[in-house]
Amino acid sequence: MVKLTEIISSVVHVQRGNIxxxxxxxxxxxxxxxxxxVVLLREEENLNMRHERSxxxxxxxxxxxxxxxxxxxxxxxxxxxxxxxxxxxVAEKVGASK
Numbered sequence: 001m002v003k004l005t006e007i008i009s010s011v012v013h014v015q016r017g018n019i020x021x022x023x024x025x026x027x028x029x030x031x032x033x034x035x036x037x038v039v040l041l042r043e044e045e046n047l048n049m050r051h052e053r054s055x056x057x058x059x060x061x062x063x064x065x066x067x068x069x070x071x072x073x074x075x076x077x078x079x080x081x082x083x084x085x086x087x088x089x090v091a092e093k094v095g096a097s098k
Contacts, residue, residue: 001032002093005084007047007056007066026056028084033071035094040070044082069094 006029011022044066050056051064065086073079083090 037072
């Protein structure tokens with residue numbers, strides 16, 4: 001098993017006076033992944049662009065990058081998650097454990 005840090009998002013409704021809107025908030029959590037179930041890794045372009053414009057999470061290094069990990073989740077299904085780390089770093093971490 002390989003320890004990774006997943007970035008997760010949730011949408012919350014915010015009301016400020018007469019203005020209401022939905023905002024996306026981000027959190028981190030540690031996960032353990034079986035590297036034998038990793039099917040595909042690719043750069044998480046959407047999160048990377050958002051983070052370059054404005055930090056996604058307070059205290060997160062401005063130069064951090066994100067990677068999408070596609071996991072085999074059984075018969076005809078997969079799970080797509082986003083993790084902290086650039087593509088090469090995540091590939092090395094996953095590959096080193098195989």
